[in-house]
Amino acid sequence: MSGGWIDDAARALKTPLHHHARGQAAGPCPVCGGTDRLCVWQKGNFWCRRCGHAGRWSRNGYGPTAPSPPRQLAGGPSWFDFHLNPRAAEAWAARGLTGEHVERWGLGLDDGALTWPVFAGQVLLAVRRRNPDGAAGPRYAFSPGDPMWPWLAPDAPETAELALVVEGDIKAMSLHAAVEDMGWLAVSLPSARPGRRAVRALASIVARARDVVVVPDPDVGTGWDALAASLGASVLDLPAKPDDWLAVVGVERLVVAVEAFTRPPAHRTGGQ
Numbered sequence: 086m087s088g089g090w091i092d093d094a095a096r097a098l099k100t101p102l103h104h105h106a107r108g109q110a111a112g113p114c115p116v117c118g119g120t121d122r123l124c125v126w127q128k129g130n131f132w133c134r135r136c137g138h139a140g141r142w143s144r145n146g147y148g149p150t151a152p153s154p155p156r157q158l159a160g161g162p163s164w165f166d167f168h169l170n171p172r173a174a175e176a177w178a179a180r181g182l183t184g185e186h187v188e189r190w191g192l193g194l195d196d197g198a199l200t201w202p203v204f205a206g207q208v209l210l211a212v213r214r215r216n217p218d219g220a221a222g223p224r225y226a227f228s229p230g231d232p233m234w235p236w237l238a239p240d241a242p243e244t245a246e247l248a249l250v251v252e253g254d255i256k257a258m259s260l261h262a263a264v265e266d267m268g269w270l271a272v273s274l275p276s277a278r279p280g281r282r283a284v285r286a287l288a289s290i291v292a293r294a295r296d297v298v299v300v301p302d303p304d305v306g307t308g309w310d311a312l313a314a315s316l317g318a319s320v321l322d323l324p325a326k327p328d329d330w331l332a333v334v335g336v337e338r339l340v341v342a343v344e345a346f347t348r349p350p351a352h353r354t355g356g357q
């Protein structure tokens with residue numbers, strides 16, 4: 086169904102591409118190689134997660150016109166240096182994320198702490214870190230000036246069937262990894278008490294999706310009901326934190342639970 090544009094893009098970019106998500110393909114970077122580090126979008130842009138090779142393609146070829154994502158915050162840490170840590174994939178595997186996710190999302194490791202960049206489009210907003218269990222101090226650390234905007238996968242599709250909203254970036258990563266192949270996305274609120282601008286940013290992200298379901302941790306108060314109401318979202322109460330629950334029951338049961346809250350679209354038959 087989508088093979089047409091992927092074949093066009095592969096010819097234009099002179100690299101083999103495969104379907105990755107709706108409107109999105111992946112393949113080796115023509116500059117630095119690999120197997121799927123080049124993200125190519127149907128709407129005409131492409132970006133290498135490793136070397137930053139980026140631009141726009143058309144049936145006639147391509148031009149490296151788009152800016153590369155910045156590697157460093159002004160006066161702040163370089164997510165890219167952390168990302169190059171050869172042990173990053175191993176550290177994130179313990180959180181259920183693969184080397185592919187590490188590469189696609191710029192995940193990293195710094196002195197035992199998990200690190201990840203937060204982007205709004207091509208703008209680097211923050212580099213966040215989760216300190217190792219048992220370390221002194223707070224579990225999560227935020228770079229100075231972090232606007233506490235939601236984490237969204239940098240290669241999330243422009244439109245989605247459904248958006249899941251969860252508390253915490255790593256939880257959003259786990260859920261996004263589980264549901265992205267269905268054309269869903271997961272997005273975080275990095276704080277249990279988000280500011281007004283973070284909620285606005287969240288609202289603009291979930292506007293990509295036809296349905297929105299908020300999945301709070303079981304121990305939160307009623308604040309998320311108001312948030313869900315402001316987003317026009319349903320609230321799905323689970324008996325455990327959504328990533329833990331997902332790990333136990335599997336993605337199929339998560340899908341059934343979520344779909345019970347949303348209108349079954351006409352083209353989706355069965356499964357109820």
Ligand SMILES: [Zn+2]
Nearest residue numbers: 114117133136
């Ligand atoms: Zn590259």
